[in-house]
Amino acid sequence: MNAIATALPEEIVAATDGILNFVEHEVIPRHAKNHALFEDPRAVYREDGRFSDEVVALIREVRMASADAGFYHMCAPETIGGAGLGHLAYYVAWEALFHRCGPQNWLMLYALSHWAFGPSRLLEKVTEQACERFMPGLMDGSKSMCFGLSEPNAGSDASMLKTRAVKDGDGWRISGRKIWTSNAAVANYCVLFAITDAEKARTKQGGISAFIVPTDVPGFNVQRVIRLFGHIGGDEAELAFDDLYVEPWQVVGELNEGFKAALYGVSLGRIYNSARSVGYGRWALEKALDYANTREAFGATIANYQGVTFPLAESATELHAAHLMGLNAATLLDQGHSAIKELSMAKAYSVQVGFRAVDQAIQAHGAMGFTNELGLTHAWHSLRIVNVADGTNEILNRTIAQRLLKGDVAL
């Protein structure tokens, strides 16, 4: 049964079916085969908190197999060698992947290029030289990258960043620190943001530039992996740049206009996280419905009790609304609108209702809801984090309010 009246374009349906078929054959069996490895945190992470070599190899295998099958870079622009599908395709494919795989089959995260870890529209304006040098490895999935914007004193207000690029001959020397940079400990390249014109940056007239750099050059240091939620390892890292030399061909987009690229990257993150929230919420809701139909208490299945089913009905209603909002915001972006208000609404709302849906699903499972084998708490953890990553709910509300007060009251 289709709950959404507007049909998706055929190429998006075909691409989504294709990538779902890919995960069925290339991702889910890899999880089954490596069950023992994934069950043992000491085998998943090294002592310094990075992924173990076995896990890095499996992630790379999935990326490369998906690139080979034509899915990995399907949403990357054609100018850098992708298939050029847009924001709507990106939203639909991620929502479908999270919905199908849940948090347990997490190698799925590498079947489609994540906007910050692989080829995406963020790299549309790299120079020809950077394209020749970095794109082959990013496109075939053998290499990955990270996105270094946040700093210890620049989070929600990322324009407060202190990383400096000081002119040295034709190029620049970069010094500074980044924090929370996802994928940084294993990435081959980093798109980082630094001040190239202090006066412009101070007066918020630009002055921040984006550079793409290999992570194995002198001056690029991974200081530590950050561990979240009691995990013994993690995916986020702290970086330090010490006189890191970059040349003009490494500038991404226009010099001094990098903050626009940063904000666009964050927009892609908001689409991704809206899709993640709805996808996980639907996955959890369906688990709860199955359980309600089979678990018995007081002489009947718990599906007979409105105390169990009404919260699930509310979750379904909220997820449906969030799904429509995500589809709408992504479509507006494809139509060339900035959709700042609509995308902020979609992300803030999707995260709240996705998180609530997972929480309700845990409750409907009773004690079973807390077991690792069901994976519900993994989704719960994941969506709790999404409430902060790519813009906290407070910052999204701030953005929505600013737009409304400026007269953008279309709803």
Ligand SMILES: Cc1cc2nc3c(=O)[nH]c(=O)nc-3n(C[C@H](O)[C@H](O)[C@H](O)COP(=O)(O)OP(=O)(O)OC[C@H]3O[C@@H](n4cnc5c(N)ncnc54)[C@H](O)[C@@H]3O)c2cc1C
């Ligand atoms: C898992 C994870 C992955 C991440 N990955 C990356 C990455 O790959 N690259 C990267 O650059 N960054 C990354 N980040 C960083 C992320 O973008 C920041 O955490 C986020 O922007 C919030 O910044 P902060 O954590 O410094 O919080 P702060 O800015 O310090 O905010 C603290 C609190 O104050 C509130 N607040 C701040 N200003 C206002 C205001 N004006 N009105 C109301 N409330 C306000 C916030 O909502 C929050 O509740 C990641 C974060 C997480 C959690």
